[in-house]
Amino acid sequence: MKLLRKPIEMVAWFDYEGNTTPVKFRLLNEAEENTVVKIKRIVKREVxxxxxxxxxxxxxxxxxxxxxxxxxxxxxxxxxRWYLYKM
Amino acid sequence: MLKPNNRIIMHIDVNSAYLSWQAVYELQQGNKRDLREIPSVIGGSIADRRGIVLAKSIPAKAFKINTGEVLWEARQKCPDLVVVPPNYQLYMKCSKALHQLLKEFFPCIQRFSIDEFFLDYTGMSIHYGEPVETANRIKDRVKKELGFTVNIGIGHNKLMAKMAGEFKKPDRVHTLWQYEMKDKMWPLPVEELYMVGRKTMRKLKDLNIHTIGDLATTDVKLLEGKLKSFGHLIWMYANGIEESPVHNGGYIPMKGMGHSSTIKFDVEDRETAYKILLSLTESVALRLREANSCCGLVSVSIRNVELAHYSHQRKLFSPTNITNEIYQTVKELFDESWQGEKIRHLGVRIGELSSDEIHQISFFDGINQEKNRTLDGVIDGLRDKYGKASIIRGIFADGEIVPLLGGVGEDEYPMMGSIL
Known part of the structure; x- marks a missing residue:
């Protein structure tokens, strides 16, 4: 994975217990177009x-x-704020 | 009652605090450089003439850059020096996070300054094991979770713990027990001892005292003769005698308070100097009233463009905490001491604090004292509720001078004191 730290727009799901789960996000690519990326699975969450x-x-x-x-x-x-930190 | 030598005190000190906090923050934000690994300093803004080195990295130390040095001098020593401006909000955040982490382990913690903590480990070995092991565990956890390194010193009292914390850095645990004192502390130069600064060092060198051991073995009467009660104090410190408790909750008895500021331009006329003094007085008086105290002593200090420093002080006839009354005395003191040269730095200090619960009324009280007191109360109330800038004096409306000068701009910033 490479370090990017790009600001992104996020749709996330906040449950009753206060857990936050990212669902999908979009970011601007080189041509200034929005790309939407869906999250399939969360492997690890840490603070x-x-x-x-x-x-x-x-x-x-x-x-x-x-x-x-x-x-x-x-x-x-x-x-x-949400960031795409590494990819 | 525990014997003094049965106490176990730890002192936690963040290694080059401002710099490593900034470094860790930058790394977290995805920066590739690690300030700790390149010659770098945290320094004030040169344009505002606050361009001194506040903290330095270990590689910067190799260039013989010292804390407190002027920035351009530091740049001469190392042309590739990276200078980062201070960020007090970040430091508060880091300090709070560290405090939070320590609170998970220990009930009795004293926040000695923004990057130093004392904690009382007495009687806790049963739960956590040997002090050195625990200290190592805390140190490693801080490094893992918060990303910066700390030094932990362990001793029988706060002084010994603090001295132990100053040994080899970074990321170490040191002990300084009574029996180790002669080997570990006594060979150190005397200026390493807590409370011995440049001036005391010079006086001690005149007495042929060069190491802490020299000081400890000197006749205490000689020191008392030269340095009065302070001589006794440092002699006790050199012998590792110190018994103050770990003040939990952060209340430290104050002896005085003061604010000072280096001014962006040279002050040449009385009017401007008055304005700056008023601004400083406003900040000091606000703090004084916050502490529910009155002051019995006012002092003004001046540093001119040649960097010569002098001050003038006066005892008040009766203690007060009214901004206008303090300002009146400040003005008088300034007039009496100022020699008419250009000024670079001004300071206002107050001392001989007493409780504000009782007022002794006298014939010589200023007029409208009660009105002024109420006015101050109202202003403080407004500032507390709506922020410090919500109400300012008309004289500052042109925006040339900050209405409340001094301090670091962070309200809760814990300043280090000289009382352990």
Whole structure:
């Protein structure tokens, strides 16, 4: 996986227990077009507290152009922003 | 009652705090550089003339860059130096996260400054095991979870723990028990001892005291003769005698408070100087009233463009916490001491604090004291509710000078004190 840290727009599901699950997101590609990526499976979820800045880390499986890909999404709790961190 | 030597105190100190916090934050944000591995410093803005080194990385230390040094000097020593501006909000966040983590383990924690904590480990070995093992565990957990490294010092009292924390850095655990004192602490140069600064060091060198061991074995009467009660204090410290408890909750008895600021431009006229002094007085008086105290001493300090520093102070006839009354004295003091040269830095300090519950009325009280007190109360209320900038004096309306000068801009920022 390569480090990208691209801001993305996210559809996520927040359940009764306070768990957050990313569902699908879109980002602008090189041609300024929106690409939608659906998340197939969440492999791992962790909390990153580095420097006291809390971030939810999700390692997910997606399917891009018929190819199974692993990527890391991050949700920054203080700013409520989602990032495509690694792909 | 426990014997003093049965206490176990730990001191936790973040290694080059500002810098490693910034480094970890940048890494988390996806930056590739690690500030800790390149020559880098945290420094104030040169344009505002606050361009000094606040923290440095270990590679920067190799270039002989010192904390407190002017930035351009540091750049001369290392042309490729990376300078990052300070970010106090981030530091507060990091400090809080560390506090939170420690609270999971220990009930008794004293926040000594933004990056230093004391904790009382007395009687906890039954639950957590040997102090050194626990310290190592905490240190590794902080590194894993929060990403920065800490030094932990362990001793029988706060002083020994703090001294142990200053040994080899980074990412280490050190002990300094009573029996190790002679080997580990006494050979160190005397300026390494807590509370011994540049000035005391010079006085001690005149007495042919060069190491902490020299100080500890000197006759205490000689030190008292030269340095009064302070001589006794540092002699006790050099012998590892110190018994203050770990103040849980962060309440530290204050002896005085003050604000000072380096000004962006050279102040040449009295009017501008007054404005800055008023702004500083506003901040100090606000803090004074927040602490429910009155002050009995006011002092003004001036640093001119040649970096010469002088100050002037006066005892008040009766203690007060009214902004206008303090400001009146501040103005008088300034007029008496200012020699008319260009000013670079101004400071206002107050001391001899007492409780504000009782007021002694006298014939010489200022007029409208009660009105002023009520006014201050209303202003404080507004500032508390709507923020500090919600109500300011008309004189600051042109925006040239910040209405409440001094401090780091973070309300809860814990400043390090000289009282253990």
């Amino acid at each position: 990153d507290k580095f420097a006291g800045n809390r971030m939810m880390k999700y390692t997910c499986e997606t399917c891009i152009n018929g190819e199974l890909k692993l990527l890391e999404l991050r949700y920054e709790l203080d700013t409520c």
